[in-house]
Amino acid sequence: MNAPAHAQQFQPDIHLRAVPPALIDALKARFGESCSTALVVREQHGRDESAYTSVPPPSAVVFADNTADVAAAVQLASQYEVPVIPFGVGSSLEGHLLAIQGGISIDLGRMNRILAVNAEDLTVTVQPGVTRKQLNDEIKSTGLFFPIDPGADATIGGMSATRASGTNAVRYGTMRENVLALEVVTASGDVIRTGTRAKKSSAGYDLTRLMVGSEGTLGVITEITLKLYPLPEAISAAVCSFPSIEAAVRCTIQIIQMGIPIARVELIDANTVRAVNAHSKLSLREEAMLLMEFHGSPAGVKEQAETVQEIAGEFGGNAFEWASTPEERTRLWSARHMAYFAGLQSRPGCRAITTDACVPISQLATAVLESVAEVEASGIPYFMVGHVGDGNFHMGYLIDPDSASERATAEQLNHQLVQRALRLGGTCTGEHGVGLHKMGFLVDETGAGAVDMMRTIKRALDPKNIMNPGKIFAL
Template sequence: MGIQDAIAELQAVLGEALTRSKSELEQHGRSESHFPLTPPDAVVYPRSTQDVAELVRICARHSCPVIGFGAGTSLEAQTQAVQGGVAVNFRDMRRILQINAADMDVTVQPGVTREELNEELRATGLFFPVDPGANASLGGMASTRASGTTAVRYGTMRDNVLALEVVTASGEVIRTGSRARKSSAGYDLTHLFVGAEGTLGLITELTLRLHGQPEAVSSAVCAFDTVPDAVNAVIDAVQIGLPVARIELMDTDSVIAVNAYSNSDLPLKPHLLLEFHGSESAVAEQAETFGELARDHGGLGFDWATRAEDRKALWAMRHNAYYAILQLRPGARAIVTDICVPISALADAIDETRADLAQSGLTGPILGHVGDGNFHAILLIDESDGDEVRRAQEASHRMVQRAFRLGGTCTGEHGIGIGKLGYMEEEHGHTAWTMMGNIKQALDPDNIMNPGKLVPPRN
């Protein structure tokens, strides 16, 4: 028994829903980061929960690894088949099952993307706020506990998932949670699966919290002379409880990149990109208050955008920043870092990281969701230059150590996968990380669900 036996049985049951096309295998073996191509042995496109349950039961009988696949961003190689097996792509499970406008929740299949959901919700006066930048699938966002530009106001996937339907490692279908806004009934299984990166089961249905579309929205861009000036303005805003909906940082190198990519003309200085949600009067008051804080730290050149098309262009520029940065060095790959620290330590974390990258001779534009202490450095590397790769990996390692020293975490939103597996014991301690492994052992005794990720390797 083994992977090939599982694939043969899956082919007989699922027919054209299974493919071994080289191009599709390669598509499912890549991430948007620096990890090498690691394709699965087959790709399956289920159409229902029943399909998923059947394919998992088949794989369980043959001890064949099962890897869930959404949009495939996978910045820490979460979706790569490091032990071979079958990738389960939820492309054909993308129905919006039930919108409960009165209760402000929605139930969807995992392949639905956040943009598809919000398009469907437009007429209801509601929206789903979690915005990681990419048009990610909601199942993938839950599996990695994604956050993004709006987390500072609306929280992360952890805060916005109410209930799940999950296919377990034995092929059983379970439901966790309910549509109620709170419960004290037993273990919180919903949030055990949120962030588990597919190592405990496959999410086949999600019930999500919705929010009211704000009456008024205003966005702004503000330049600063230095990154610490910008960050200290953010810290002041957070500490006084200013309800900013988005507050994003781009350093000067990031601005150079987005200017070239988006044909914009931002001054070559660090910038904050902001958005305020609320009533007309509340938005005006919030913007005025932040303007005063920014001026205290040398902020200048506020450019306000209240028209929807102008706001859309502004945030498209920010969301495309990663691709813009790649174009600074055509042909380069990126080691995409992601750390999060307490807000009071943010200025030190960014300033030390910038100095470290300069001393290391690396190109590493910095941007991030600074309202909740989360930032990234996009380290551009020539994969054929071993010395440069080594220096970038060492700089990324020092970023994580810096986060730990400042009371933070090795990842605020990208997750663990295999890229940050080596930091789990240091962050959580031996006993806690072992406990995670014990949970995995209990729920997936044959280790078929996305093996090699997140928890201690099995002997």
């Protein structure tokens, strides 16, 4: 294979800025033991789930307890013109939190309180360190739930910063549609509020959506107000095997084009089912598979499920396995969420180069089939899953971290997958975000003029370039 056009992305440009001892002294004076310079702590905050290696850790980690702590840390960083990198749980996949220009990490994990539940208005306000599982555990007594489920138990702050989505997006949308308001610490250390608890507004620029997906490059999110939804009266899940990936994908397209309000529809290829079975001790048929979930009234769920089963039969779908109890549904979805770790376990010692793309639903079969054919021809082990109801799919290339040739092949495969998605009218990332790895692809997707506009916004809001610098685009 030829060298990928964006191969340089896998060795990020590292331009460390000096962190003056006076800043470390000032942080320790302000935060005491909540500021750590211990190497093990800094290393923990200097890596994520991406396959980047050998990136220096931040010079210090500040553990914030409240918005005032975040503002104080940012003010000091601004005074010394030192980068600031927000940290949630470190589950990002594209190098979002790596300290490629040095600086300090602000750990928001202690800011994990649910501040207000307004059940009548179907809203909740939380601190950024609240995780999605914690949120749903704490509000289940209200009869409400928050549906965005990216798989990992990510923080709400991190999910907002990367504009996450996940398995329920086909019905409930992404973080873009479900964040109503934010509190943000700006690059100068000021605290601003964007949006309200009202469902809509025509008041000025939409700063909330500017911040959602900004990946920490415009400010540090310290409070989030979210939409909630009533827990469905009835939930039913099913798995269905298909003779081929194409049959499963075309079944999905038919379901969506018929307007069936399916809540989840996930594709797993036979290779990944095999890994999931080994990891989660299951006995699923090792064929291309759809995992589906239906929400609504008992009659509505029954009607949806029967219609989908009929459609699946037209595409060779068989071995429907229904899961109506919470325990059965948890078993199925836990296995799906462990696909990433199942892939890693299938090749001990490997690293995963993960990528995602999203295309119009009519182009999904072409995008998935060609991408799978390429990786199978390459000989690189892989796993593939997809939130295919909204045209989003993920590929994980399992490489020997010491093999330069495997790394180059995986990068080439990633390049071809993303370029295919763009040709088909899609995007270089449906939910992972740009981070470091997809900076070149962002230019391919949006054009240089659009990226220049983003730079203009960045320079206006962060003139010292201290907010997670070097991510999304280079200044």
